[in-house]
Amino acid sequence: SGIDTLVLDEADRMCDMGFLPDIKRILKSLPVKKQTLFFSATMPEDIAQLTHNILKNPVIVRAESDAPAKTVSHALFPVPDGLRKKLLFSLISETPSGRMLIFTRTKYRARSLAADLGKAGHKVAEMQGNLSQNRRQAALAGFKRGKFDILVATDIAARGIDVSEITHVINYDMPDTIDAYTHRIGRTGRALQTGEAFTIMTEEDEGLVKKIERILGKPIERRRVNDFDYGNFDPEKPPVSGSGSTGPAFAARRRPAAPSRSMMFRPGRR
Template sequence: IAPTRELAEQINDNIIELGRKTGLRSTTVYGGVGLNPQIQKLRGGTEIVVACPGRLLDHLNQKNADLSHLEVLVLDEADRMFDMGFLPDIRRILKYVPVKRQTLLFSATMPDDIRHLAHEILHNPVTVQVGHTAPANTVAHALYPVPQHLKTGLLLELLGHTDAGSVLIFTRTKHRAKRIGQQLEKAGYKAASLQGNLSQNKRQEALDGFRSGKYQILVATDIAARGIDVSSISHVINYDIPDTVDAYTHRIGRTGRAAKTGDAFTFITHEDEILVRSIERVLGEKIGRRTVMGFDYQKAAPSRDTEFARPPREPQRRRIPAPARPEQGRQREAVPGPSGQQASVGYSGGRTAIASPQRTPSGRPRTGNAPGGTSSRRSWGARPNRGPDRGPGSGSR
């Protein structure tokens, strides 16, 4: 079980490569794609399933998969699954697997919730702990102090002054990743964004395009970037500094691979200084601070942060009232009241008339409704009830 589709695909690719001579079959299960192809593979038989929690739970609930004879359960990137809110799904999945099994849990960090989960699902576990992995010494680090509202301008200026081959840019939110990708495209760069709102096909197209060189720049969030395995990245740019030292190490570890040199640039604000000192302690050295010649760092901030504000919704169009019609042509049948009482009748113009319970406002005998019934006609401009719009199948959860 893995947190993202990209990571599930990467794991499955390795299983296929490593198990080529074993005859073992494997398949991936995640959201954002159709159910039927996955159902066929699950029912056709497979020894290994690499799944995201939400879609796996869907299959289990629909009885498309049987885990009653499961021998080994692996929870990969457990801390990331916790961050994404998958812990309840994992607990539900555990109800479908046998008590007697081998369980392996992998996690870069061990917050209390993950420790509680490990204590809950593991029996006398053996703990293997690996210390902090220092970044490759082939990576050059640099900090770029900049006010928050000038980050995008600095990014464009920096890219214009940098002889970059393949660039991976990290942001803190998927909304920001999407907007930066769009701004880079407008500036003439071959750029794509990788974030959770994309369909699986578009995510795969962005990733494949980055690998092949179709896109020079890929903008991604930490979660979406899990599973990115591209060996030729020349620059990693942290548009937003990561939340932890481990996350910083993971990000910049995508450059400087295979003895190649790489650059890691990080934009920082005054609020980031404490985390910067923690990163420097892990690196064992101070990180140099740089500025970009010719860039205006004194530009005033806008009255409010509009750089990444969501576009305003278009105001709903008011329905124009129907033109006035002759009184008889625009009448509605009244809702009869108790015997001997009058009932109010609404008109398209918004006025109210008084009608006899037994006759229409024009004096005609009432027909078509039983006493106490309601009119079968809808009011002018009334819309049929509609359920909430539903988009295509849910993504990986």
């Protein structure tokens, strides 16, 4: 009964980790009249519904624009899925030295990719949900200090990473939504510094790429890695609708619509 302010940070992350039922139970036990503040990097449907149900006349504050920072350059590296890892290693080899953050879609892939990079002689750490909090903190601290040049992470584990020296973000796996892409890319190009965002792209990613290009307001350059053996595949050839996966161009595929852009909430009292 003595609580007059509730602050819920990383609201979308809590939902991703399955804590929404716990949040609802906590809310039911709190006084009706209180100040409530929600902070969220993205705005998924369950968070939007939660704010609609429990808040009265909320004030919505956008912390950033829909598009990534203009100081970040974007490039796509199309490749057949079977050559994805080989292309990543070649891309890293030809990329100027700097702090690099690599995103994967799953915890298993983050772990195995970090292990392979370590065996190849790279100073690398991983950050994924199966690690203890202490190990994740140690990985991030080492990355900040320069002990590691590469950090391989999943979306959820990478929330809150703030390392100004990150020069490159590489999407080893394409994210599921435009929001997730923007959040990943936001790890570089901070405080008006320049950064580069590289995305390794396979056939199934073409639909989401088109949506990202609409947000950016221009096509994303398709590049090839020098001296990489693509076989008969041409990474710089624009995709042609209806082409098959065995040809040099990708066929566009439809993806689910992305949720609305991230917002920060400063609600009123209820």
